[in-house]
Amino acid sequence: MSMIFAPADADSLPLFILEPDGLQGWLADQPDHVGRWLNSMGFEASLGQTCL
Numbered sequence: 789m790s791m792i793f794a795p796a797d798a799d800s801l802p803l804f805i806l807e808p809d810g811l812q813g814w815l816a817d818q819p820d821h822v823g824r825w826l827n828s829m830g831f832e833a834s835l836g837q838t839c840l
Contacts (some may be wrong), residue, residue: 806833807833808832808833808834810833811832811833826839
């Protein structure tokens with residue numbers, strides 16, 4: 789089965805799958821507003837947790 793769901797030139801948004809142990813490292817590479825937003829949403833990358 790192909791894992792390609794849309795043409796390469798299609799508009800899309802990235803999807804990040806994170807684990808609690810990797811959250812802080814990932815946030816270090818993101819703009820400050822991303823961390824503030826995730827913090828305000830209570831996001832901790834817990835099992836089954838999503839943030840859209």
